[in-house]
Amino acid sequence: MCIKEVLSPINLRNPDDAAQWANEVNLKRPWRVQFFDYYATLIQQQQRVEILEIGSGPGDLAKHVLGRCPDIHYSAFDFSEAMHKLSRSKLLTHELERADYRVGDFKQTGWADALAQYDLVIIHQALHELRHKAYALDFHKIVKNKLLKAGACYLVCDHLYAEGAMTNPDLYMSKDEHIQCLQQSGFHVELPLEIKGLCLFQCH
Numbered sequence: 001m002c003i004k005e006v007l008s009p010i011n012l013r014n015p016d017d018a019a020q021w022a023n024e025v026n027l028k029r030p031w032r033v034q035f036f037d038y039y040a041t042l043i044q045q046q047q048r049v050e051i052l053e054i055g056s057g058p059g060d061l062a063k064h065v066l067g068r069c070p071d072i073h074y075s076a077f078d079f080s081e082a083m084h085k086l087s088r089s090k091l092l093t094h095e096l097e098r099a100d101y102r103v104g105d106f107k108q109t110g111w112a113d114a115l116a117q118y119d120l121v122i123i124h125q126a127l128h129e130l131r132h133k134a135y136a137l138d139f140h141k142i143v144k145n146k147l148l149k150a151g152a153c154y155l156v157c158d159h160l161y162a163e164g165a166m167t168n169p170d171l172y173m174s175k176d177e178h179i180q181c182l183q184q185s186g187f188h189v190e191l192p193l194e195i196k197g198l199c200l201f202q203c204h
């Protein structure tokens with residue numbers, strides 16, 4: 001299969017581009033925080049301890065969950081040192097003590113090999129960074145087979161390809177495409193939250 005990847009308009013490994021993205025994202029989509037609240041509540045209710053965020057970015061989620069869930073350990077995985085730096089800068093000393101930062105590229109073979117297994121894996125607004133939806137199936141299978149402990153939960157939140165939302169059908173998936181892809185990877189899927197084209201898929 002020949003996959004024509006969609007080029008990114010910004011270089012998130014570049015410190016200026018990373019800072020610009022970080023400065024704009026919560027102004028552009030202030031409802032992100034409602035997803036972070038959902039994750040924090042789920043972590044508390046289900047007593048999830050070991051958390052991995054893939055494509056962790058500037059640390060908005062890290063700050064949110066480490067501040068609210070005192071018993072967790074949070075691991076951040078991203079290919080951008082610049083993003084990790086922004087993330088670390090948001091955390092207080094006692095939050096940093098419960099966090100670790102891994103640099104890696106989830107488009108490279110074996111990307112998950114150096115990671116552990118987790119109670120909860122989250123990918124928030126970063127699945128489309130695969131740069132083509134055709135890569136999502138293999139990505140989800142790697143998460144399922146390598147990164148989840150027995151009984152663990154996998155949260156996938158991304159922009160939908162839909163009317164009034166995203167318009168590129170190569171980069172973004174419709175709701176049905178997400179569900180099918182996750183089910184094909186072996187997950188049972190629920191949709192607990194959707195706001196303005198940003199949709200959360202909760203998988204077991």
Ligand SMILES: C[S@@+](CC[C@H](N)C(=O)[O-])C[C@H]1O[C@@H](n2cnc3c(N)ncnc32)[C@H](O)[C@@H]1O
Pocket residue numbers: 012013054055056057058059060061077078079080083104105106107123124125126129130
């Ligand atoms: C759109 S940002 C989302 C960041 C964060 N999840 C949030 O919502 O605040 C996507 C993140 O994925 C990272 N990323 C993009 N491609 C990646 C890759 N191939 N491997 C690892 N991280 C990647 C970027 O550096 C960036 O931090």
